[in-house]
Amino acid sequence: MKYSLVNNKKVEAFPKGRGICICCQGETVSKCGSKIINHWAHKNLKHCDNWWDNETEWHRQWKSYFPTDWQEIVHFDDKSGEKHIADVKTDSGFILEFQNSPIPLDELKLRESFYKKMIWIVNAKKFEKNFHILGKLPNPNDSNFQDLAFWPTKKDNKGRSFWKYSENPDWEKEIDDIVMYRSHNFSKIEKYVEKSYIGHHLFEWKKPRYVWFQSNTDVFLDFGDKYLWKLMKYGQNKVLSVKKINKDYFIERAKGKNKT
Ligand SMILES: [Zn+2]
Numbered sequence: 214m215k216y217s218l219v220n221n222k223k224v225e226a227f228p229k230g231r232g233i234c235i236c237c238q239g240e241t242v243s244k245c246g247s248k249i250i251n252h253w254a255h256k257n258l259k260h261c262d263n264w265w266d267n268e269t270e271w272h273r274q275w276k277s278y279f280p281t282d283w284q285e286i287v288h289f290d291d292k293s294g295e296k297h298i299a300d301v302k303t304d305s306g307f308i309l310e311f312q313n314s315p316i317p318l319d320e321l322k323l324r325e326s327f328y329k330k331m332i333w334i335v336n337a338k339k340f341e342k343n344f345h346i347l348g349k350l351p352n353p354n355d356s357n358f359q360d361l362a363f364w365p366t367k368k369d370n371k372g373r374s375f376w377k378y379s380e381n382p383d384w385e386k387e388i389d390d391i392v393m394y395r396s397h398n399f400s401k402i403e404k405y406v407e408k409s410y411i412g413h414h415l416f417e418w419k420k421p422r423y424v425w426f427q428s429n430t431d432v433f434l435d436f437g438d439k440y441l442w443k444l445m446k447y448g449q450n451k452v453l454s455v456k457k458i459n460k461d462y463f464i465e466r467a468k469g470k471n472k473t
Pocket of ligand 1: 234235236237238239255261262
């Protein structure tokens with residue numbers, strides 16, 4: 214953990230520090246050194262929060278974007294008595310969870326139902342090589358494109374194709390998709406898509422982590438640059454897509470401010 218209580222104050226680990234765990238009130242000792250991230254550990258090995266992910270620089274970086282008194286907040290369920298440490302809890306009660314390691318589906322569901330108002334930020338650096346963001350899509354609410362269903366394809370260099378709902382009135386009934394559809398050449402609409410674009414893209418994910426498609430809340434992928442990519446289902450055919458979001462803008466929004 215980044216913080217422990219020392220003289221009732223939430224402080225970061227310092228050499229030879231002794232503290233109290235913010236969650237279980239157990240004794241903690243500081244772990245500091247050049248080869249590790251300074252942190253607090255329980256003096257006696259105990260499992261205080263079984264959802265706790267080993268902290269990385271990536272976690273620390275994300276926490277540091279937010280005020281100290283929003284970081285590592287104990288969330289308590291009155292009925293069950295269950296307690297967990299949320300990575301960040303904003304002053305409007307929204308929880309941000311920074312997930313570095315793969316998470317099993319049952320744990321994802323448990324966390325979502327425990328925190329209720331939460332979003333995920335996923336360290337996508339780990340599967341960056343398997344994740345390819347394809348060409349742009351139009352604004353999903355743009356009335357000019359409502360008849361078009363987009364789909365990834367390997368034939369096009371930007372990985373996009375589309376078919377028309379009006380040409381395939383039974384599209385929802387068809388199980389054996391695409392084969393039936395007359396696919397159109399994307400180049401015909403390219404410049405209109407460019408004008409309508411507000412950040413949406415198709416993507417290709419080899420060895421996908423399916424768990425993230427089963428979240429009931431927002432999932433943002435962080436590839437370590439200045440953008441986040443929000444996982445989405447796009448259009449009537451609900452094709453998987455991502456939306457590009459400026460990271461600074463996202464952080465300011467999470468803090469309750471709009472960036473000027
Ligand atoms: Zn503890």
